[in-house]
Amino acid sequence: MCCTQMKDSLPYSIPAAVKEGSLPMNDFFDKLRSRKNLSPNTVIAYRTDLVQFISFFVKHFELADISGFDPEKVTAVDVRLFMGSLIERGVQQRSIARKLAAVKSFYRYLQEAGHIKSSVFSYITTPKYPRRVPGFLTEQQTEKLFNQVLIGSESDSGNSKTNALVESFVRERDRSILELLYGSGLRISELIGLTMDFLDLENGYVKLTGKGRKQRIVPVGQPCIDALKKYFEVRRNFFRMSKKGEVGALQYVFVTKKGEKLYPMLVQRLTRKYLASVTEQKQKNPHVLRHSFATHLLNSGADLNSVSEMLGHSSLSTTEIYTHVSFERLKDVYLKAHPKA
Numbered sequence: 001m002c003c004t005q006m007k008d009s010l011p012y013s014i015p016a017a018v019k020e021g022s023l024p025m026n027d028f029f030d031k032l033r034s035r036k037n038l039s040p041n042t043v044i045a046y047r048t049d050l051v052q053f054i055s056f057f058v059k060h061f062e063l064a065d066i067s068g069f070d071p072e073k074v075t076a077v078d079v080r081l082f083m084g085s086l087i088e089r090g091v092q093q094r095s096i097a098r099k100l101a102a103v104k105s106f107y108r109y110l111q112e113a114g115h116i117k118s119s120v121f122s123y124i125t126t127p128k129y130p131r132r133v134p135g136f137l138t139e140q141q142t143e144k145l146f147n148q149v150l151i152g153s154e155s156d157s158g159n160s161k162t163n164a165l166v167e168s169f170v171r172e173r174d175r176s177i178l179e180l181l182y183g184s185g186l187r188i189s190e191l192i193g194l195t196m197d198f199l200d201l202e203n204g205y206v207k208l209t210g211k212g213r214k215q216r217i218v219p220v221g222q223p224c225i226d227a228l229k230k231y232f233e234v235r236r237n238f239f240r241m242s243k244k245g246e247v248g249a250l251q252y253v254f255v256t257k258k259g260e261k262l263y264p265m266l267v268q269r270l271t272r273k274y275l276a277s278v279t280e281q282k283q284k285n286p287h288v289l290r291h292s293f294a295t296h297l298l299n300s301g302a303d304l305n306s307v308s309e310m311l312g313h314s315s316l317s318t319t320e321i322y323t324h325v326s327f328e329r330l331k332d333v334y335l336k337a338h339p340k341a
Contacts, residue, residue: 135283185293210312
C-alpha cells in the first residue's frame with residue numbers, strides 16, 4: 001500500500017451499500033486530503049472507521065438504508081453501545097480510540113459546514129488507552145546485526161557466477177536498507193518511496209517526505225554512506241551484466257532484482273530474516289529499527305526535540321514514549337552504581 005502507483009489507484013468513494021444518503025462523506029475525505037494534508041492510507045482508515053460507525057446505526061435504528069440516518073439522533077448512550085459492540089468483538093482500546101477520533105472529526109466537519117446544529121461528540125471524551133513501549137534492539141544486538149550477521153552473510157555464495165551476482169546485489173541492498181532504517185530512523189513507506197534525487201551522500205543527509213507530506217532532512221552516518229556506495233556499485237554492475245538494464249533502477253534508491261520499486265512485504269520479510277538472528281522478541285519488523293534509532297539516541301544524551309524532528313513526529317508527546325525506555329535504563333544504571341541506591 002505504500003507504493004505510489006497503488007496509492008494513486010486506491011478508491012476514496014463510499015461503498016455502494018452505504019452511499020445512498022445525503023451525507024457529504026466524500027467532501028469530508030477530500031478536505032482531509034487537501035486541507036489537512038493527510039496521506040492516502042490515513043484517509044482510507046478514516047473512511048473505513050466512518051462506514052463502520054454509520055453501518056452500525058443503520059442496523060441499530062433498523063433503517064432501510066443510509067438515507068434514513070440522522071447524525072443528530074445519535075446519543076451518548078448510542079455511542080457507548082457502538083463502543084460496546086467493538087469491545088465485544090475484541091477490538092483493542094487503541095483501535096476504538098482511533099475510530100471515535102475519526103467519527104468525531106466527521107461530526108465536527110458536519111457542524112462547521114452547517115449540516116448539523118450540534119454534535120454528540122461535544123459531550124463525549126475519547127477513552128485513553130495504555131501506550132505501548134515500542135520494541136527495540138539493545139546496542140549489543142545492533143552491533144551483532146551489523147558486525148556479525150550481515151558480514152557473515154557475505155560468505156554465503158552460490159556455485160555459479162550468476163548466483164553470486166544475484167546474491168551480491170541482494171546482500172548489499174539488504175545491508176543498506178538496514179543501515180538506513182537504523183541509522184536515520186526511516187519509516188518503511190519513506191524507505192520504499194525514497195528516490196535518488198533526495199539522497200545526498202556527499203553532504204551526508206537524506207530528505208524525507210513523511211506523514212501528512214511533512215518534509216524533513218535527516219543525517220546519514222558514515223557506515224550507511226559506505227554501505228550505500230558499495231550497493232550502488234554492485235547494483236550498477238548487476239543490471240549491466242544481467243542485461244536487465246538500469247532504467248528501473250535509476251529513480252528509486254532501493255529496487256528489486258527486476259529493477260522495480262520495492263514493496264512493503266519484501267522489506268518486512270528481509271527485516272524479519274536478519275533480526276531473527278539477534279533477538280527473540282516477537283516484533284521483528286522495520287519499525288523495530290526505527291524505535292532502536294530513537295532509543296539509542298536518547299540513551300546517548302540526544303535531546304528530545306532533536307529526536308522528534310528526525311523522526312518526523314508532529315507532536316513531542318509522540319516521541320516521549322521513548323523516554324520511558326531511556327528512563328528505565330538510567331534507573332538500572334543508578335541502582336547498580338549509586339552507593340545509596
